[in-house]
Amino acid sequence: MANETWCRLETPVGPSFGLVEGERIALVEGSPFASFKRTGQFTPLSEARLLVPVIPPTFYAIGSNYHDHVIKMAEAMGRKPVFYEQPRVGYRANSALIAHGEDIIKPRDAGEEFQYEAELVAVVGKKARRVSPQEALDCIFGWTIGNDVSERHWQVKDQTNIRAKNTDTFKPMGPWIVRGVDPDQMQTEVRLNGVTVHSFKTAAMLFDAAAVIAEISKYNTLMPGDVIWLGTDDKPLNMKPGDDLEIEISGIGVLRNRVVGE
Numbered sequence: 001m002a003n004e005t006w007c008r009l010e011t012p013v014g015p016s017f018g019l020v021e022g023e024r025i026a027l028v029e030g031s032p033f034a035s036f037k038r039t040g041q042f043t044p045l046s047e048a049r050l051l052v053p054v055i056p057p058t059f060y061a062i063g064s065n066y067h068d069h070v071i072k073m074a075e076a077m078g079r080k081p082v083f084y085e086q087p088r089v090g091y092r093a094n095s096a097l098i099a100h101g102e103d104i105i106k107p108r109d110a111g112e113e114f115q116y117e118a119e120l121v122a123v124v125g126k127k128a129r130r131v132s133p134q135e136a137l138d139c140i141f142g143w144t145i146g147n148d149v150s151e152r153h154w155q156v157k158d159q160t161n162i163r164a165k166n167t168d169t170f171k172p173m174g175p176w177i178v179r180g181v182d183p184d185q186m187q188t189e190v191r192l193n194g195v196t197v198h199s200f201k202t203a204a205m206l207f208d209a210a211a212v213i214a215e216i217s218k219y220n221t222l223m224p225g226d227v228i229w230l231g232t233d234d235k236p237l238n239m240k241p242g243d244d245l246e247i248e249i250s251g252i253g254v255l256r257n258r259v260v261g262e
Contacts, residue, residue, distance in 0.1 A: 003180035006032050006142065008051040009043065015051055018043070020176055032177075033125065033141065033224035052099045053144050053177045054123060056227040058220070059092040061119075061148065061165075062212055065205050065231025072235035077156065087207040087215045092148075092229070093166040100175035103260045104149055106241055107167060113152035114239050114259075117232035118190045118247040120202050121146040122209040123177050128222040136213035139222065142179040145247050145255040146229045147172040150236075172257045173227070181251040183209065191246040192237060200233040202249055 005020035017032055018025040025043045030036030033054075064070050064084055074081035098104070106114050125141025148165065149172070155164035165171075186202035207215075212228055239245060241261035248254045
């Protein structure tokens with residue numbers, strides 16, 4: 001697969017997909033998940049307002065997918081770590097998505113444990129039902145970056161994650177989708193206010209993307225544009241209004257967002 005970088009951006013006629021080519025974006029008609037053609041028009045990357053790179057038909061997310069994260073989060077919550085035999089897959093709300101450069105809003109009633117989670121995101125490129133892990137690899141269109149913002153008090157207290165993980169602005173994703181890159185060669189780095197606070201091998205997962213896709217497809221039909229967030233490592237730190245959070249995954253780029261108070 002050739003290396004390509006796809007984005008979505010605002011244009012005078014509405015949102016459009018584009019191909020990032022160096023310092024400019026080549027605009028296209030249509031969608032990379034169906035059919036498209038180049039328009040012959042270009043926008044300087046520095047002047048573009050980037051949008052969430054895809055609005056997924058279904059937004060999947062897996063938890064407890066890195067060894068150290070399972071252990072350290074269990075310690076913080078005063079319980080024994082649990083390692084699951086199958087991927088622990090759930091859903092997230094599209095209404096929580098924001099783009100690279102947009103603000104994460106901390107609600108007035110959110111507590112101190114307001115945290116980021118740096119995640120690799122697999123973007124599905126073709127319909128998939130009951131696929132093997134080997135077949136699942138062919139279903140991946142490309143890769144982007146997600147920040148699974150979480151309010152830990154709500155996560156423990158509530159029966160669901162509707163507040164803790166699905167509040168508006170809690171799901172930054174972007175800046176774009178990259179094709180033709182290998183997750184096994186990736187490194188994830190998290191910077192809080194310019195200081196590196198975490199660095200880990202992106203592929204050091206308990207369940208890789210192929211295994212997760214195969215498991216989901218046993219029961220759910222995956223569609224082009226679906227996204228699967230693949231978990232985080234280590235124990236995240238707290239964020240507060242005024243903080244800048246950068247997640248860099250080598251081969252993809254940097255997802256940057258600022259935290260503001262409601």
